Amino acid sequence: MPNVKMTEIEAQYQRINIFKGKQHRLIYYRPMLKKAYQVTKDDVKQIQIYHYRIFIVLFVSLMAMVITDEDLLLTVGSGVLALGLVEAWFYFFKIRSFPLQLNFTPSKRIGFIQTHLDESYKIVNIRIFSYIAITVAAIAGAFVGDYQPLYFFGMMAIAVFGLYQVGILIYVQSLRKKGK
Structure with missing residues (x-):
């Protein structure tokens, strides 16, 4: 593990491919396209929205499932539409407004475990207990609630994710x- 100390903000930025350039400017790096763009702190919030697009799609799909009484076609269609809108918004409106940064090579990425090691132990403990609470709530909801199999497996997936995160944080x- 590299012994690079970074602030919590820098660790959060690096999770969404934002690095500091040579002149301490924020640079958003697109690894698939190998392009870098100069961004401001206000742009970082919009890039975070783009990186959380899967949660937006899941939220829209779940809302459509509740509203349409589990109509599969409308549920999937609304999720695909939400994904398309977020992608179009980012590619056609946001990314084109960022100035291109030439000759940028990103610094070596700090690993997930190293970023948690750089955080305060109290923050990591709070996360452990939060994920335990999420896991217990998901398991209780899955077994106590009279859910369809789709809901049951969704709750179990949330519980497995919570246990996975707890395991990583305890390891940290x-x-x-x-x-x-």
Whole structure:
């Protein structure tokens, strides 16, 4: 693991491919296209919205499922439409407004575990207990609620994700206690 200390803001930025350039400007790097764009702090919020597009699609799909009484075609269609709108908004309106940054090579990425090691141990503990609460709520909701199989498997997926995150964060805390 690299011994690079960074602030929590820089760690959050790096998760969405935003780096600091040579003149301490924020640079958004598109690894698939190998292009870099100069952005401002206000643009970072909009880039975060783009990077959370899957959650937007899931939210729209779940709302469509509730409103249309589980009509599969409308549920999937609304999710695809939401994804298309977010992609079009980002590619045609936002990314074209950013100035292109030439000759930019991103710094070596700091790993997920290293970013958690750089965070305060209290923050990591809060995250552990939050994910435990989410896992317990998902399991309780899955077994207590009279759900269709789709809802049941969705709740179980949330519980598995919560347990996975708890495992990673406990591993981070054990590394911290070992002095790494």
